[in-house]
Amino acid sequence: MFSFISRHAIFPLHERLIGRATSRYVRELERSQWESPFDLRRLQAVKLNELLRHARRNVPFYRERLADLDLDAAQDDPTELLRTIPLLDKRQIRMALGEMTWPGVPGGLVPHNTGGSTGEPLRFYFGRRRQAYDQAARIRTHRWFGVDIGDRELYLWGSPIELGRAGLLKRLRDVLFNQRLLDAFRMSEHRMDAYLDAWDRFRPVCLFGYPSSIALFCRHARARGRKLDCSAMRAVFVTGEVCYPHDRETISSYFGVPVADCYGSREAGFIAHECPQGRMHLTAENVIVEILRDGRSVPSGETGEIVVTHLDAYAMPFIRYRTGDVGRLLSGRCSCGRGLAMMDVVSGRSTDFLYTPDGQIKHALSIIYPLREMEGVAQFRVTQHEDFSVTVDIVAEDCGISAESVRACIRPVLGEKIDVRVNRVDRIEQTASGKFRYVVSHAVPSPRKREEFACAGA
Ligand SMILES: [Zn+2]
Structure with a gap:
């Protein structure tokens, strides 16, 4: 009953109050997903043309960058023109942010901070239209699994907002939307015991979170011999990092429902999501994905960097934005019947847990969030050694950053007992695999815990 009220009254009212046309976009996306790939490409072409015209007219950064594009000649399909536009990366955004927004955007600019686990902090802006489309895309994909707005949704997620007014508002919002948050950043055995009880009180319809944290939670439940009440469960949605096959197996065998992977990021958008057939479909109405190697597009099936x-x-255009992730486009049609193109993410964000000597297990993002909030930090890497001590390598744009300020920033996460060394460096190299890993841990939990937690897939 409450989910009905949340879905049909609270949610539409909330979206209308903050000026988002989410419900209309959901209806649009529900319809367009069944269109043919040809028609979806035409829709993309029309939207791309509008976006490029808008960016050139209203956003100073693009005025020059797009000055020579002959958009009239490419009226029908500007996709080829798109390939001539220079790529955009985080560094350029950091340097030119003031020039990259549309000051007159309806509904105003909504600031945001991100960086995910890539170790490169980023400030950027949302507009209402984009927020609403990303939200609508999420709602559509959850419906693929029979999960709708207002259904009881449990988040195993890290939230930097904990205390104060913002935290209280968030909690009220969670209750109104039938959502609950369990903190994935503080998962000691003791706390996970409390999570097990919270689960059975809430009886979620779906679970959403980092695959590594959810798999850890499953292994804990198993180690405790707990069979959680999963009678209402329909799906587990994982995102934010690579979902390894062993974690997927742990999760699906414990809950007995499909595990669906979502690929995207705050800044790049809701890029792709797995359907019940296990294929990852692009949100083709909202994003164009290119796969590039050495600066050139590669054909379907070949891997390269994902550029979005x-x-x-419209508030802050992301045109040919480099995600730093590696993937490939796939040809053919999915048996689910949707016309949305498909892709694979071959490697994405990959991080480790951090451990404390007293048995706390910290998701990598719990240390990434405060570091990326620090003014003047361009890049960082956190390495935990076998003795639990931590080294933070920092590339700083601001000479005001001191070892002491970095320590003070991450002390609340790691506690007093862990030794923290800080190095100022000029650059941070990729690992041999070509993948950036910004939180690496060589520490292991105590032997008993290792047995319980480290037997992935068991
Ligand atoms: Zn499908």
Whole structure:
């Protein structure tokens, strides 16, 4: 009953109050997903043309960058023109942020901070249109699994907002939308015991979170011999990092429901999501994905860097944005019947847990969030050694950053007992695999815990 009220009254009212046309976009996306790949490409072409015209007219950064594009000649399909536009990366955004927004955007600019686990902090802006489309895309994909707005949704997620007014508002919002948050950043055995009880009181319809944290939670439940009440469960949605096959197996065998992977990021958008057939479909109405190697597009099936153009990011356009992730586009049609193109993410964000000597297990993002909030930090890498001590390598744009300020920033996460060394460096190299890993831990939990937690897939 409450989910009905949340879905049909609270949610539409909330979206209308903050000026987002989410419900209309959901209806649009529900319809367009069944269109043919040809028609979806035409829709992309029309939206791309509008976006490029808008960016050139209203956003100073693009005025020059797009000055020579002959958009009239490419009226029908500007996709080829898109490939001539220079790529956009985090560094450029940090340097030119003031020039990259549309000051007159309806509904105003909504600031945001991100960086995910890539170790490169980023400030950027949302507009209402883009927020609403990303939200609508999420709602559509959850419906693929029979999960709708207002259904009881449990988050195993890290939230930097904990205390104060913002935290209270968030909690009220969670209750109104039938959502609950369990903190994935503080998962000691003791706390996970409390999570097990919270689960059975809430009886979620779906679980959403980092695959590594959810798999850890499953292994804990198993070690405790707990069979959670999963009678209402329909799906587990994982995102934010690579979902390894052993974690997927742990999760699906424990809950007995499909595990669906979502690929995207705050800044790049809701890029792709797995369907019930296990294929990852692009949100083709909202994003154009290119796969590039050595600066050139590669054909379907070949891997390269994932580069994204968000077709509804008008407040701050993301045109040919480099995600740093590696993937490939796939040809053919999915048996689910949707016309949305498909992709694979071959490697994405990959991080480790951090451990404390007293048995706390910290998700990598719990240390990434405060570091990326620090003014003047361009890049960082956190390495935990076998003795639990931590080294933070920092590339700083601001000479005001001191070892002491970095320590003070991460002390609340790691506690007093862990020794923290800070190195100022000029650059941070990729690992041999070519993948950036910004939190690496060589520490292991105590032997008893290792047995319980480290037997992935068991
Ligand atoms: Zn499908």
